[in-house]
Amino acid sequence: MLLYDYSKSTAAYRVRIALGLKGLTYQRETVSLLDKHQYSDAYRSLNPAGLVPxxxxxxxxxxxxxxxxxxLDERYPQVKLLPSDPVQKAQCRSLALDIACDVHPLNNLRVLQYLTGPFAHSDDDKITWYHHWLKQGFDGLEAKLQGLDSPFIGGEAPNLADICLVAQLFNARRFAFDLTAYPTLTRIEAQCQTLDAFIQAHPDKG
Structure with a gap:
């Protein structure tokens, strides 16, 4: 199994966590987004969109x-990352998509580069944009999860929503976003970060 990866990519970080939670062995091939390796002919032959992972x-x-x-969850089901119950599965997907569809794309590297490139916005404008959409998304997530008394969104073990949350919180910290208003989200994150799969997948590991 081979993962084409960039360490600081939020999306790739999610997959590394999932692979770790499932205990799957894999190799990594770095695709440097800053060096624009994702647009090479060789990589586009695998992924025409030029994205990772x-x-x-x-x-x-x-x-x-x-x-x-x-x-991975269906092909290697020994550790489940989505519930089998249809209602719980839909709820898990809903929370994951709150992050993956409504927060992350607006703060993606290529979006930020377009703001400061063709649109000629300043770095301060970029940060304001980034923080605005994080606040919109995290406010909703904190409200949805308020009162959660289990260690993880997934209950006693992390699920897809936990994976998406941890990866997005990492990105928020990279851009100095204040997380004080989100005690539930940061509590879940702290619990996840006690697990080896999250520790080993962290972007600081390279």
Whole structure:
């Protein structure tokens, strides 16, 4: 199994966590987004969108982190990352998509580069944009999860929503976003960060 990866990519971080939680062995191939390796002909032959991550598992090649994680959950079901109950599964997906669809894309590297490139916005404008959309998303998540008394969103073990949350909080800290108003989110994050799968997947590990 081979993961085309960039250490600071929020989406790739999600997949590394999932692989770790499942105890799967894999190799990593770094695709430097800053050096624009994602636009090389070789990489685009695997992922025409020029995004990370891409997972190659035998004759299967997949992009999009949530699709990859759901594939891993069905192909290697020994540790489940989505509930089997249809209502609980939908609720888990809903929380994950709150982050992956409504927060992350607006703060993606290529969006930020477009703001400061063709649109000629300042770095201060970029940070204001970034913080605005984080606040919108995190306010909603904190409200949804308020009163949660389990260690993880997934109950006694982390699930897809926990994975998405931890990766997005890492990105928030990179841009000096104040998380004081989100005690539930940061409590869940702290619990996740006690697990080896989260520790080993962390972008600071390279």
């Amino acid at each position: 891409t997972l190659v598992d035998g004759d299967v090649t997949l992009s999009q982190s949530l699709a990859i994680i759901e594939y």
